[in-house]
Amino acid sequence: MFAAPDPLVDSIIEATSPSGEGIVNLREDGIRFQGFTVQNNQGSALGGYGINTVVGHSGYLVTNNVIQGNPAGMYYNSSGATQSQVTRNCIRLNNTGFQVQPAAGNGIYSDQGLDNALIDNNAFFQNRNGAITLDKFQNIVRVDINHNVSHQDEALLNIFRSNDSVVADNQAVGNTGAAIFIGDDNHGLQVLRNTVQGSYDGIRAQTFSNVGSDQVLIGNNTVQNVTHDGISAGPNSLTGSTVSDNSVTGSGHDGVLIEDEGGNSGNVVTRNVLQGSVQYDCEDLTTGTGTAGTANTWTDNQAATSNPAALCPRGPP
Known part of the structure; x- marks a missing residue:
């Protein structure tokens, strides 16, 4: 079993987003988000994520986080002007509202556009739809998915x-x-x-x-x-x-x-x-x-x- 995060030593962000967005929403170019546990968003009928990046910006770096217990771990979208990276995260058990809430059961999900992006060296565990699911209403272009480990995801x-x-x-x-x-x-x-x-x-x-x-x-x-x-x-x-x-x-x-x-x-x-x-x-x-x-x-x-x-x-x- 995984050890629960310790609030005495870990930086924990835990909340519910009633609007179907993320607990953490990154909405500018070049944001670095590192070293947090992002967990237990209960979401809504619109869904919900641990971390949300928006397609109007790029250059995100999301690294060395634990993302767990949300409907979906991360909503990963980017314009591609500068490469965005999701690296060295532990993304597990994001299944809240599975088969009920949109995108639930995914570790990383994208459908609004993802261009010039890297998903590298992450560990995924028991996300019931997929560790990574990339679809599009806009483009999925130039995405590199390298050196990741998936155990018991769909x-x-x-x-x-x-x-x-x-x-x-x-x-x-x-x-x-x-x-x-x-x-x-x-x-x-x-x-x-x-x-x-x-x-x-x-x-x-x-x-x-x-x-x-x-x-x-x-x-x-x-x-x-x-x-x-x-x-x-x-x-x-x-x-x-x-x-x-x-x-x-x-x-x-x-x-x-x-x-x-x-x-x-x-x-x-x-x-x-x-x-x-x-x-x-x-x-x-x-x-x-x-x-x-x-x-x-x-x-x-x-x-x-x-x-x-x-x-x-x-x-x-």
């Missing part, structure tokens, strides 16, 4: 409608959903060198609006002992993308799976090492002029089982 990351962002060198353990969930309409997203252990899915692309993602690179990730699929693309969710140089071991369903709905085409799956999957190490359910009658190109993968059978010929042990 996901390390849910990302929607982003451009030119990077997810690299993170660790996800025991996520109850997909550790890295690539939702609708992402472009130029790079998912690199992440480690996933014991989650439900490893890396999953899926669209809810029939608008998939393109030019995604999923490379050099390690996925071990997930309940379902190691790396997968749901119907109509991924085109013109690359899945390369990943290691996937011990998946409860498939190692790499591309589902069929006519929209997953033009992808390259290459140089992956896939082993110990319960169903298939390689599976592609699309049809077309690609490898083994699929709509995609599969080359140089090491795998024992595949569907169609010629998709991934058995490689070296």
Whole structure:
């Protein structure tokens, strides 16, 4: 169990925001917020956050804080004029009003615009929707999500409608959903060198609006002992993308799976090492002029089982 903050030695900010904003609201350029415990905002029907940054400003630095027990930990928005950073925070158990209050269950949430931003070296624990959820009414652009650790959150990351962002060198353990969930309409997203252990899915692309993602690179990730699929693309969710140089071991369903709905085409799956999957190490359910009658190109993968059978010929042990 985590130790409770000590009011004799810790700087604690605890309040309820009836307007759905944060306990702490940062509304100027270049604000540095460091060294606090921000906790127990009960929120309202409009939601509520521990810390709120606004899209009209930038250059925020939020570092070395504990953010816990709020509907959502942080509402992270920025104009991008100067890079904003959220680094070295402990963000845990932000679930007040989960499934009732807007954005509840997220460690970090953004939907008003996030440009030129860094999320780095944070520790997340048991946020029931996701450690990080990035969506947009405005842009999600040039966001780097690096070196974070997620334990038992629903996901390390849910990302929607982003451009030119990077997810690299993170660790996800025991996520109850997909550790890295690539939702609708992402472009130029790079998912690199992440480690996933014991989650439900490893890396999953899926669209809810029939608008998939393109030019995604999923490379050099390690996925071990997930309940379902190691790396997968749901119907109509991924085109013109690359899945390369990943290691996937011990998946409860498939190692790499591309589902069929006519929209997953033009992808390259290459140089992956896939082993110990319960169903298939390689599976592609699309049809077309690609490898083994699929709509995609599969080359140089090491795998024992595949569907169609010629998709991934058995490689070296």
